[in-house]
Amino acid sequence: MSGGALLQGALAGLAAGGLYAVLAVTLTLMSRLVRVVNFAQAATGMFAAFSAVWFASELGLPTWLATIIGVLVGALLSGIIGWIAATWLAEATVTLRSAMTVAPLLLLISLSFIIFGNKPQPFAPVLSGPAFKVAGVVVSWVTVVMVVLAILVAVACSLLLRRTTIGTKLRALSERPTTAELIGIAAKPLSIGVWAVTGAISAITIMVIAPSQSNDAISLSMLIIPASAAALLGGFKRLDLAVVGGLALGMITGIVAQIPDVSFIRNFIPFFFIVILLLWSQRKEVWDAAR
Numbered sequence: 643m644s645g646g647a648l649l650q651g652a653l654a655g656l657a658a659g660g661l662y663a664v665l666a667v668t669l670t671l672m673s674r675l676v677r678v679v680n681f682a683q684a685a686t687g688m689f690a691a692f693s694a695v696w697f698a699s700e701l702g703l704p705t706w707l708a709t710i711i712g713v714l715v716g717a718l719l720s721g722i723i724g725w726i727a728a729t730w731l732a733e734a735t736v737t738l739r740s741a742m743t744v745a746p747l748l749l750l751i752s753l754s755f756i757i758f759g760n761k762p763q764p765f766a767p768v769l770s771g772p773a774f775k776v777a778g779v780v781v782s783w784v785t786v787v788m789v790v791l792a793i794l795v796a797v798a799c800s801l802l803l804r805r806t807t808i809g810t811k812l813r814a815l816s817e818r819p820t821t822a823e824l825i826g827i828a829a830k831p832l833s834i835g836v837w838a839v840t841g842a843i844s845a846i847t848i849m850v851i852a853p854s855q856s857n858d859a860i861s862l863s864m865l866i867i868p869a870s871a872a873a874l875l876g877g878f879k880r881l882d883l884a885v886v887g888g889l890a891l892g893m894i895t896g897i898v899a900q901i902p903d904v905s906f907i908r909n910f911i912p913f914f915f916i917v918i919l920l921l922w923s924q925r926k927e928v929w930d931a932a933r
Contacts (some may be wrong), residue, residue: 647890649776651795651898653781654896655894655899656785656896658892660867662871663792663796663884666841666876666887670876671915672840675815676816677890678736678740681744683841684848685863686845688859689851690845691862692859693712695763712849713845715762716842717842718719724741724834724867725834727742732830742849761858765852784850787850815833838863865917867912868888899912
């Protein structure tokens with residue numbers, strides 16, 4: 643196996659890595675700010691993207707208008723799930739709130755089969771073509787945009803939380819929810835807003851990457867697994883490590899895909915990633931028990 647082929651695999655994996663990174667950032671935000679691991683995050687983006695295709699193909703709307711409506715659908719769907727969580731599960735544990743999101747995950751997959759059918763959707767590429775070459779290996783515009791998007795989303799969210807009044811209120815709600823509500827911070831609207839914004843980000847991300855990925859409902863919804871693995875690197879707390887985890891996971895998967903003898907395990911790499919990180923996070927307890 644030549645170094646050029648491995649480099650090509652790594653660069654090819656960066657596009658998927660950017661996707662994992664953006665979704666991991668949204669998962670980290672949800673975990674930090676509204677105390678939930680949203681298993682329906684990718685499914686919301688999938689349904690929004692499928693809606694955009696349906697608006698363009700069935701209603702004849704211009705692609706740009708269908709795309710905007712699709713993003714709004716993603717924000718609305720996620721906002722509705724957030725409203726349910728904020729209304730009936732405000733005092734529930736993180737485990738219970740996270741388990742609740744499995745229901746919308748399954749519901750959105752089922753609805754997509756009923757409304758859009760069970761075949762991949764004919765996405766029109768938002769971006770296409772090569773951007774530049776590195777050591778003779780072509781880097782596509784999709785790869786460039788996904789990596790830049792992952793970094794921009796993480797930086798923008800970090801600045802929002804540290805430098806704005808809304809960010810201060812969100813951090814207060816996440817760290818001292820009862821105290822924050824007692825001093826007049828509106829917990830429910832802010833929580834629903836976080837859900838809606840992350841839903842819109844997921845929709846945009848999946849619309850960009852879907853034409854170059856397996857774009858059936860289940861494949862897109864199951865992107866939550868590598869995204870969760872990436873978010874786990876930062877413990878669902880650090881946005882920078884979520885980005886690093888997503889990009890690293892994409893590059894490792896791309897490299898493994900270039901090695902014929904082991905390429906069959908590339909789909910299992912996120913699971914290995916999760917198991918290794920969970921074992922590493924529990925190393926102190928395991929070591930103490932062993933002693």
